[in-house]
Amino acid sequence: MFKRTLLMTALSAAVIGSAANADTLSLKVLGQPAGSGLIAQNKERPFFENFAEHSGLEATVQYIPVDVAGIPDTDGLRILNSGLFDIVSLRGPQVSRDEPSVLGMDLIGLNTSFETGRDNVMAFYDYVDSRLQSRFNAKLLGVWPAGPQVIFCNKDISGLEDLRGLRVRVGDQSAANFIGQLGATGISMPFGDVQQALSRGVVDCGITGPASANAGGWPEATTTVLPIALQLAINGYAINLDTWNRLDETQQSQLETAIAELSDDIWSYSEALYEDAMRCNAGESPCEFGNQYALTEVAVSDADLAAVTAAVEEVSLPLWATQCNNVAADCEATWRETVGAQLGL
16 A cells, blocks of 8 residues: 555656646757857847746746857758747848848848837838748747948958958848949858958958957957948847747747847847947947957048948849849838838838
8 A cells, every 4th residue: 555655646746747847848049159249148148048037938948059059050040940949049141041031121221320220120020020930930039230230351441442352251142242342252151250261361351240340359350440330230039930839828928028128128238339349449448348459440431321321222222122022022012111111212
């Protein structure tokens, strides 16, 4: 009788434990590269490593930076589609190769400030979400900017014209098209490889945000920064639809709210990081978040500003629209009805 009682107690405990585990979500999250900067270190990683606290969901999370996982950052949407990870921190410029509509939120010359950038991004958000759902079995949960993308060079330059003949690391096709129009060669490569490429002269310049450049040591291999904002480098979070559909309505609401709050926090943090990193890279104070270097900061000319602004209609929009329309017939039309309508295009 005693043994039977012990056995029944053990079985009951196992059943209760299984029920408890069934109520606890288990999520695998693929994050931004570990070395990409303070947004990943100070916002994204802490959020997911303390996910239950931030979301109110009973959940355990395995958070792995994309480079630590050994996965190319261009494969974010494919990883979501495969179900290998439940949530992916998408690197917008990189995954736009698989889904061109993503780039419609951040064409060269489109987002010249954080404020206008957010308006443009949100105008096209629902369309991008619909594309991810239909093509990659993924739902977009939130978007945020890595920050204004500027130009770092290991050669002395005074403006955009001096890029002619140079090799420039770019983040996406829109940037490559714009650089090509300037007579330079756009070269795509993972962020983690750029510092060494600049050091060895494989590329002459690179485009990224000042905070990311600071975190990645780019100023150690460059001499000059041209602080003209080409893009905001829009990234975001998406969840595999199979995972999403396993959540009940309350859980879905909690998750959406939590990711929206994280994204809002990053929008504000990104702006603060940009201003601080520009000072740090030029050796100015206060330098609160990064390392101090001594880059020469080139004054942005009116001609260069005009060239970037004009790039939307003259370069980035026409070339992107052709690419996007090839995979979605309504892509350009939807962009013009949303973002374009706000801009009067």
